[in-house]
Amino acid sequence: MKILVCITHVPDTTSKIAFTDGDTKFDATGVQFIIGPYDDYALARAVELKEQLGGTITALNVGGVESEPTIRKALAIGADDAVRVNAEPTDSLFVAHQIANVAKDGAYDMILMGRESIDFNGGMVHGMVGELLGIPSVSPVMTLDVEGTKAKMTREIEGGKESIELDLPFVAGCQEPIAEWKIPNMRGIMSARTKPLNVVEPVEAVEGATLAKYELPAAKGGIKMIDANNVQELVDLLKNEAKVI
Amino acid sequence: MSILVFVEIAEGKVKKTSLEAVAYANGMGGDVTAIAMGDIDSSELSNLGNYGASKVLHANNTQLNERVSAAYASVLISAMGHTGANTLVLANSSLGGPVSAKVAIKKDASLVSNVVELPDTSAGFTVKRSIYTGKAFATVSMNKDNKVIAIKKNAAEVKETGGTASVEVFDVALNDADFKVKITATDKTTGVILLPEAELVVSGGRGLKGPENWGMIEDLAKALGAATGCSKPVSDMDWRPHHEHVGQTGVKVSPNLYIAVGISGAIQHLAGVNSSKYIVVINKDEEAPFFKAADYGIVGDAFEVLPKLTEAIKAANS
Ligand SMILES: Cc1cc2nc3c(=O)[nH]c(=O)nc-3n(C[C@H](O)[C@H](O)[C@H](O)COP(=O)(O)OP(=O)(O)OC[C@H]3O[C@@H](n4cnc5c(N)ncnc54)[C@H](O)[C@@H]3O)c2cc1C
Ligand SMILES: Nc1ncnc2c1ncn2[C@@H]1O[C@H](COP(=O)(O)O)[C@@H](O)[C@H]1O
Numbered sequence: 379m380k381i382l383v384c385i386t387h388v389p390d391t392t393s394k395i396a397f398t399d400g401d402t403k404f405d406a407t408g409v410q411f412i413i414g415p416y417d418d419y420a421l422a423r424a425v426e427l428k429e430q431l432g433g434t435i436t437a438l439n440v441g442g443v444e445s446e447p448t449i450r451k452a453l454a455i456g457a458d459d460a461v462r463v464n465a466e467p468t469d470s471l472f473v474a475h476q477i478a479n480v481a482k483d484g485a486y487d488m489i490l491m492g493r494e495s496i497d498f499n500g501g502m503v504h505g506m507v508g509e510l511l512g513i514p515s516v517s518p519v520m521t522l523d524v525e526g527t528k529a530k531m532t533r534e535i536e537g538g539k540e541s542i543e544l545d546l547p548f549v550a551g552c553q554e555p556i557a558e559w560k561i562p563n564m565r566g567i568m569s570a571r572t573k574p575l576n577v578v579e580p581v582e583a584v585e586g587a588t589l590a591k592y593e594l595p596a597a598k599g600g601i602k603m604i605d606a607n608n609v610q611e612l613v614d615l616l617k618n619e620a621k622v623i
Numbered sequence: 624m625s626i627l628v629f630v631e632i633a634e635g636k637v638k639k640t641s642l643e644a645v646a647y648a649n650g651m652g653g654d655v656t657a658i659a660m661g662d663i664d665s666s667e668l669s670n671l672g673n674y675g676a677s678k679v680l681h682a683n684n685t686q687l688n689e690r691v692s693a694a695y696a697s698v699l700i701s702a703m704g705h706t707g708a709n710t711l712v713l714a715n716s717s718l719g720g721p722v723s724a725k726v727a728i729k730k731d732a733s734l735v736s737n738v739v740e741l742p743d744t745s746a747g748f749t750v751k752r753s754i755y756t757g758k759a760f761a762t763v764s765m766n767k768d769n770k771v772i773a774i775k776k777n778a779a780e781v782k783e784t785g786g787t788a789s790v791e792v793f794d795v796a797l798n799d800a801d802f803k804v805k806i807t808a809t810d811k812t813t814g815v816i817l818l819p820e821a822e823l824v825v826s827g828g829r830g831l832k833g834p835e836n837w838g839m840i841e842d843l844a845k846a847l848g849a850a851t852g853c854s855k856p857v858s859d860m861d862w863r864p865h866h867e868h869v870g871q872t873g874v875k876v877s878p879n880l881y882i883a884v885g886i887s888g889a890i891q892h893l894a895g896v897n898s899s900k901y902i903v904v905i906n907k908d909e910e911a912p913f914f915k916a917a918d919y920g921i922v923g924d925a926f927e928v929l930p931k932l933t934e935a936i937k938a939a940n941s
Pocket of ligand 2: 384385386414416417438439440441467470473490491492493494495496498499500501502503504
């Protein structure tokens, strides 16, 4: 089984979001970066499938040199080698072209991604890559099992799920409970240092959308506290002040 | 300008989020054609005129009752050709998302998802989208002639226009290659309000102690006509199904009212609720971080407050 896992290098889920340079750049001061949580699920499932079926896992990131510690973490968790496409990932169409270009000659049996990146939350790169490669894409995938050249999945939909069958190869955008996140062990961390991390230059691709500026939401007004013995007051406020019931 | 709107059907009705997509396209000021796929009453479709569509295409091929995104994308491409539309508007959803990505590649279009406002066309074509899981916005310009705009809930207000629309069967040949993904079963709760689309949500956390206590949450939800949600540990422990889990790694909701009971308000949970209009927090710990993100708060024991609140809501509604 040859598996390609696409990982993002994104701010930790507890990060305070702020912008600099006239609201055109993310302010990374003091921010911890991680493998996107959904990508982490994809990687964890890839490690399990490799244990079960044998094969290799390649981790892929489109990003600058600052992504490398995050890529090394994927190697520590269980990827065998990694590729970094040396470009700023500003737009999903641009990123999709880079991933498709790496994947097209790789003969991967599956390409696992997260359901969405947690910075831009596009949820689009997997669908685009599948289309560019002419193979099916499915997201968000909650379970994934492989039998021979077939895969079985469940996909979350509003209020429930779908059971899906398809042939390899495919692209999947993963989410829980597909696997439990894996924490790298000491041996993994040691071996990650010497595993290959190949840096390749991007292919030319036009952005679909270009950033003009960032903006933070307006701050919330203060909270009104209501006595636990006076729930009627809450009902009145919801009815007459908020007008939501 | 001609705009195509993809309209989703659930339980024989056009989804509210798709009405928002029609309203959005109407707000863009163009000639709006809506398209629906699979079995649906044509009266339900002609009613789209009342929300801003001037024409409705109905791709009624029974094969489309299976919601296979690749097949839907191909039909949309044909419909864009048929109507001359270079812009597709749709609600971002478990179907709309995958469909958008496929159409964008086939049409070499600019695609932006989670759009929250009408575009600004004063200089070029820019849209505002939600990013960082609701913690920020980005204004981006859509460079290509063809555009796909996947809107977030509440991006446009649904208004009745009094207009009418003709419904036309859209006969299109389907391609077997688009059905490589086989949907073998669909397991979906019916007759309930779905969380991602709900206007009112009652959500419970670990403070409720166990699944046996969810009756209290359901009673309040029922009295309000609300959907039920939960925190991640609650679905991890299988107290509730995964599709009810709200937050960074779960469903992102945008209701008018979110009532959080026995949820501490971890930043990852807040990421899923921060586009709610009003938030009520009920927690026995006055230091719970959720109070900082709330509009109304009650410090108290859920087991005492919830039944009283449910009664008060019922009384107010009767
Ligand atoms: C990468 C990552 C992603 C995550 N994604 C999500 C996500 O999508 N969604 C999510 O919810 N979490 C997520 N989490 C987990 C999150 O950090 C919290 O652990 C979780 O939200 C806590 O759930 P809780 O509030 O139900 O439980 P707790 O934090 O245990 O809080 C229980 C609350 O109940 C109150 N309480 C107890 N008894 C009562 C009572 N009788 N009456 C009233 N109140 C009572 C307590 O005071 C407390 O505030 C994520 C974490 C990580 C690291
Ligand atoms: N810069 C990137 N490098 C590698 N993979 C990416 C990158 N951006 C997005 N992806 C993958 O595509 C998925 C969906 O991303 P998005 O469409 O941006 O929400 C992510 O979860 C990743 O698996």
